Amino acid sequence: MSAGLSIRLVEPEEYEEAGRVTAEAYAASYADLHDNYLASLRDVAGRIVDGDVWVAVDEAGDILGTVWVAPEGRPLSPVAEPGETDFRQLAVAPAARGRGVGEALTRHVITLAAERGSHRVIMNSGPQMLGAHALYAKIGFRRLPEREKSIEVEPGRWIELLTFGLDVPVAAKA
Numbered sequence: 001m002s003a004g005l006s007i008r009l010v011e012p013e014e015y016e017e018a019g020r021v022t023a024e025a026y027a028a029s030y031a032d033l034h035d036n037y038l039a040s041l042r043d044v045a046g047r048i049v050d051g052d053v054w055v056a057v058d059e060a061g062d063i064l065g066t067v068w069v070a071p072e073g074r075p076l077s078p079v080a081e082p083g084e085t086d087f088r089q090l091a092v093a094p095a096a097r098g099r100g101v102g103e104a105l106t107r108h109v110i111t112l113a114a115e116r117g118s119h120r121v122i123m124n125s126g127p128q129m130l131g132a133h134a135l136y137a138k139i140g141f142r143r144l145p146e147r148e149k150s151i152e153v154e155p156g157r158w159i160e161l162l163t164f165g166l167d168v169p170v171a172a173k174a
Contacts, residue, residue: 004059005101007108009052014063015044018055022066025091030128034157041089051076054108056092056101064096067105072116077124079147079163084120085113090132102135110139114168121168122147124161133162141166 010018019042026041027033040046044053047068056065068089070076080086087109092101113121122144125132147163 005056005064005099005104007054007056007104010044010048010055010063010066012045014055015048016042017063018053018066019044021063021093022089022091025065025093026089028094029131030126041091047089054105056105058096063093064099065090065092065101065105067091067109069109069112079124079161080122083118084122084165085109085116085118086122088123090123102132103139106135106139110166110168119167120165122163122165124163127160127162133164136164136166139166 022044023038023041027038044066047053051071052069054067054069055063057063066089067087068076069087070080070085072085075081075084076086076088090102090105092105110121121141123136125136141164144163144165147165148161150158150160152158
């Protein structure tokens with residue numbers, strides 16, 4: 001992990017900032033995002049209901065990136081099967097890119113999955129998210145085409161979701 005970077009659960013007073021960072025990261029990378037999707041990226045309080053939002057912060061406490069992780073034993077999306085931990089909305093602030101933030105957050109999810117006894121980390125990604133795909137491949141994720149499908153994200157607007165998974169060793173519980 002980058003020097004001076006720490007990963008922890010988001011605090012309630014940080015929800016707005018974490019949401020801003022997430023939406024800004026996606027908007028900087030992907031054209032043609034709809035307002036409803038950007039609003040969902042900003043809605044950290046809404047995501048906390050269904051999972052955990054982790055933040056990567058620098059020494060000054062500034063949020064550099066976020067990731068939404070399923071709670072133990074309950075998936076965020078239908079792509080996850082029993083014994084898997086899924087995550088969504090990995091985001092790195094544009095100004096913090098190239099500093100290892102995305103990789104640190106992804107490795108944190110892998111560590112959580114191993115600690116929980118999950119046998120795999122899994123996630124969906126849009127086909128245009130090539131930077132994220134490169135990161136996942138670097139870490140060892142592989143495509144799972146048998147789990148891929150199209151979803152309707154808004155009336156009449158469909159996208160093909162790619163699925164990636166990484167088998168993880170189970171950590172010894174203390």
